[in-house]
Amino acid sequence: MAPDFEPLKNDLILRTARGEKVERPPMWVMRQAGRYLPEYHEAKGKHDFFECCRSPEIASTLTLQPIERYEGLIDAAIIFSDILVIPQAMGMEVIMVDKKGPHFPDPLQTPEDQQYKEVMDRQVDVKESLDYVYKAITLTRQKLKGRVPLIGFCGAPWTLLSYMVEGGGSKLFIQVKTWVFKYPVESKALLQKIAELCVEYLALQVQAGAQMIQVFDSWAGELSPSSFKSFSLPYLQHICDKLPRRLQELGLERVPMTVFAKGAWYALDELCDTNYDVVGLDWLHDPAEAYKVARAKGKTLQGNADPGVLYGGKEAITGVVKEMVEGFGGGKQGWIANLGHGITPFVKPDDLKFYFEEIHRYTAS
Ligand SMILES: Cc1c2[nH]c(c1CCC(=O)O)Cc1[nH]c(c(CCC(=O)O)c1C)Cc1[nH]c(c(CCC(=O)O)c1C)Cc1[nH]c(c(C)c1CCC(=O)O)C2
Numbered sequence: 001m002a003p004d005f006e007p008l009k010n011d012l013i014l015r016t017a018r019g020e021k022v023e024r025p026p027m028w029v030m031r032q033a034g035r036y037l038p039e040y041h042e043a044k045g046k047h048d049f050f051e052c053c054r055s056p057e058i059a060s061t062l063t064l065q066p067i068e069r070y071e072g073l074i075d076a077a078i079i080f081s082d083i084l085v086i087p088q089a090m091g092m093e094v095i096m097v098d099k100k101g102p103h104f105p106d107p108l109q110t111p112e113d114q115q116y117k118e119v120m121d122r123q124v125d126v127k128e129s130l131d132y133v134y135k136a137i138t139l140t141r142q143k144l145k146g147r148v149p150l151i152g153f154c155g156a157p158w159t160l161l162s163y164m165v166e167g168g169g170s171k172l173f174i175q176v177k178t179w180v181f182k183y184p185v186e187s188k189a190l191l192q193k194i195a196e197l198c199v200e201y202l203a204l205q206v207q208a209g210a211q212m213i214q215v216f217d218s219w220a221g222e223l224s225p226s227s228f229k230s231f232s233l234p235y236l237q238h239i240c241d242k243l244p245r246r247l248q249e250l251g252l253e254r255v256p257m258t259v260f261a262k263g264a265w266y267a268l269d270e271l272c273d274t275n276y277d278v279v280g281l282d283w284l285h286d287p288a289e290a291y292k293v294a295r296a297k298g299k300t301l302q303g304n305a306d307p308g309v310l311y312g313g314k315e316a317i318t319g320v321v322k323e324m325v326e327g328f329g330g331g332k333q334g335w336i337a338n339l340g341h342g343i344t345p346f347v348k349p350d351d352l353k354f355y356f357e358e359i360h361r362y363t364a365s
Pocket of ligand 1 (some may be wrong): 049100102218
């Protein structure tokens with residue numbers, strides 16, 4: 001059974017995602033619970049990153065930090081977790097190396113390996129193995145007391161496959177390119193398996209209390225337009241086509257869905273033709289041009305300032321805000337204000353506050 005929660009006091013982001021006219025644009029930023037916040041380091045203490053994800057108490061505390069700091073300015077929370085919990089649920093070991101990022105000690109080698117067969121044959125139970133995520137979502141909803149909606153998320157199949165074969169971040173993507181170009185059939189079978197797990201995982205996040213979901217395809221920009229159509233888009237589509245049906249089976253209402261395919265500027269048209277309600281943009285897009293494409297198809301956009309602008313001081317921040325507000329039609333329909341990617345370490349929390357305040361100022365009626 002879905003748990004009971006206090007009614008929402010601020011549903012701005014949900015209305016905007018559904019394409020409704022709104023009083024002002026909703027605002028949040030990717031990676032808003034993170035290393036730029038001193039309170040994040042304090043609460044995290046000596047805990048390992050994945051230990052924080054696995055503790056509903058710590059994960060909910062971290063999720064709420066930006067909501068409390070930017071109260072009145074921020075319109076959504078995103079659950080503190082990571083896209084790499086799916087590879088973990090698939091039986092792969094992932095560790096977070098301080099100041100370096102995620103590391104797989106034993107990445108997938110080739111589809112001829114025994115390890116590939118094991119991963120393909122394994123019955124993965126995301127209900128049981130990711131139970132801690134659902135518990136964190138439910139606890140966070142309780143602690144939010146209806147202040148803002150809670151976003152659930154997962155990694156896109158292409159991005160997760162990249163991590164599973166590269167073993168971590170990459171510059172050249174040699175391993176995953178070898179996989180998709182040399183072994184397309186086996187790669188697609190694994191991409192499909194990951195996509196099916198994503199659907200179930202997201203549905204269970206909604207059951208636990210997530211009110212909106214986002215799929216992060218952080219490495220989409222490593223693919224050419226035609227490779228994106230072969231190795232990413234069909235699996236992104238599988239998720240947005242199958243999730244509403246799965247929610248219905250579970251007796252749950254459809255929630256707004258966002259796709260963020262970083263670097264895939266060439267696929268804006270195709271992404272606007274999918275069943276996602278919101279298309280996330282990185283900063284390679286000109287707001288006005290993207291807005292024209294999206295509004296013609298009734299989609300809401302999310303984004304898209306270069307996170308690096310937050311290092312540039314007030315004048316730079318005001319400049320990018322003006323460009324976005326003008327480009328995204330004034331901010332009263334079809335735009336969720338965000339950055340074009342996650343907020344980066346060493347940004348001063350007050351500079352993010354100024355970013356939010358400027359968006360507020362330029363869109364106040
Ligand atoms: C690619 C990716 C990952 N994780 C994620 C993505 C997709 C988004 C993107 O492209 O940035 C998604 C993610 N990771 C995290 C969240 C939490 C919610 C939020 O506040 O947005 C979300 C939505 C926490 C995190 N995930 C990570 C941290 C930092 C951990 C720490 O050092 O304390 C946080 C707060 C670690 C992480 N996790 C990952 C990387 C590459 C890294 C290291 C780089 C970095 O630190 O930014 C994998």
